[in-house]
Amino acid sequence: MTTEGRFDGDSPTVDLGDVPGRGARGGAEHTDVQPTVVLEGPQPEVPQRRRVPARLLIMAWVVLLMAAVLALTNVVTWSALTAKNDERVDRALSQETSEFQEFAAEGVDPDTGEPFTDVSTLVQVHLRHQYPDRAEILFGWVEGTAAPGGGAGSAPEAAEAVRIRQGQEPPFDVSADPGMVASVLESPGARGTLDTPAGPMRWEKIRALPPEGGASGWFVIGYFTEADEDTVVSTMQTIALVSLVGLLVAGTAAWWVAGRILAPVRLVRQTAAYITEEDLTRRIDVSGRDDIAALAEQFNSMLDRLEGAFTAQRRFVDDAGHELRTPITIVRGHLELMGDDPGERREVVRLVTDELDRMGRIVEDLLLLAKAQQPDFLREEEVSLAELTSDIDAKVRRLGDRDWRLESLAEGVVRLDPQRVTQAVAQLAANAVRHTGPGARLRVGSALSGGDVLFWVTDQGPGIPYEEHGRIFERFSRGGGASRGDRGAGLGLAIVRAIAEAHHGRVDLRSAPGAGSTFTLVIPAGREHV
DSSP, X not given: OEEEOOOSSSOOEEEGGGOTTSOOOOOOOOOOOOOOOOOOOOOOOOXXXXXXXXXXXXXXXXXXXXXXXXXXXXXXXXXXXXXXXXXHHHHHHHHHHHHHHHHXXXXXXXXXXXXOOSHHHHHHHHHHTOOOOTTEEEEEEEOOSOOTTOOTTSOOOTTTOEEEEXXXXXXXXXXXXXXXXXXXXXXXXXXXXEEETTEEEEEEEEEEEOSTTSOOEEEEEEEEOHHHHHHHHHHHHHHHHHHHHHHHXXXXXXXXXXXXXXXXXXXXXXXXXXOOSSOOOOOOOOOXXXXXXXXXXXXXXXXXXXXXXXXXXXXXXXXXXXXXXXXXXXXXXXXXXXXXXXXXXXXXXXXXXXXXXXXXXXXXXXXXXXXXXXXXXXXXXXXEHHHHHHHHHHHXXXXXXXXXXXXXXXXXXXXXXXXXXXXXXXXXXXXXXXXXXXXXXXXXXXXXXXXXXXXXXXXXXSOOOGGGTTGGGSTTOXXXXXXXXXXXXXXXXXXXXXXXXXXXXXXXXXXXXXXXXXXXXXXXXXXXXO
């Protein structure tokens, strides 16, 4: 027996006529208006916009991202489970159809060894050897005499048709409902879906053609998909519940983690709120090595710079007030007591002019010290050390009648501010001139020592006690020796130190009472070109 199967549009057909030994069958006006003056009172404060906490934003974004990922996961999982169910049903239908086709193609009853002579016997014997799944239904429908004028594909007459069904009870016996059987058999497609009291049923049918003169029939395979769909729904409900719990856990974790990460930021904000011009001492405790810790470190560095700037400003005001008060008092006293005598007037004018000059020098020095804290204090350039030392030596010789000696000339080119270095060495030389007598030997020089450039001034003065070595570089400090008392403001060495520190260097001092002093300006020469 041969079979002819058509699955695209038409139902597959099984032909019983091709049994071995039998014959085969084929097949926007100007006006003059008096101006008006409006007196406005204090303007109301602009209301601040309500800010959303960064912690809440972080948590919201994490939850939103997690929700999107979980939603996508649920959709993909549902699609995969549904496709798998559809594939399993299609495979089950195709398997049953293939088995029936193979059985019909053999065309021999395995019990008797005789060829099948009718469709009814073929279907009965085949169903007797089948063990369908619990969700499957297998049945045959063998037609009686076709209605007048009907062809092989005409609807069967219920009274004359023979129903043959599997032995076990299916979820719903579709074969017992003529209306459902008719909707299946009259469908032009080989596969379809039918709604039943037991839920949707996917079906496939194959037509069995009889020998000449016999009754034709159909073999129908049905698969009830409600149980599988319920399994998918139950699985998706479980996954959705787990996703919701995971979303809540992720939101809680994001809130906690964001709080830990943003704690230094809140501390920065609170510290900034407590900082005033009078109190810049607050700092943030930095822990960790992440970007937030780096932010806290930068904030502390900013506070250090602000505190230094405000300290320098207050120090300038305090120093100016302290140092200018005395000359102002002297000027005012002399002017108030000045008489009409011309000689006395000339003397007062001379004294007042002297004090005013002194005040001018103090203000200039204070401004210089204040400017030393600014980034543009230095104007560095590549300088020849030999030429710079020679220029300094030529300039300091005009400061006083001394025995000037140029000890050493450094060779090479370094990057520094030649004007500031000249100013610092000239200040050291001026101090040496003030504290020595005419004809005293003063030595200046420069040298390269390792990675540093050295500029020094050596005198043979009374020397400085060791305990005053650090204090004399402070502002308005004049040392304890009487021989070093003068009308200077005590800012010279402070200026020298400021210039050295601006070059990232220092000022060294070697001195002892009765042994003279050597002041050395040490400047790093990291970019030296010899």
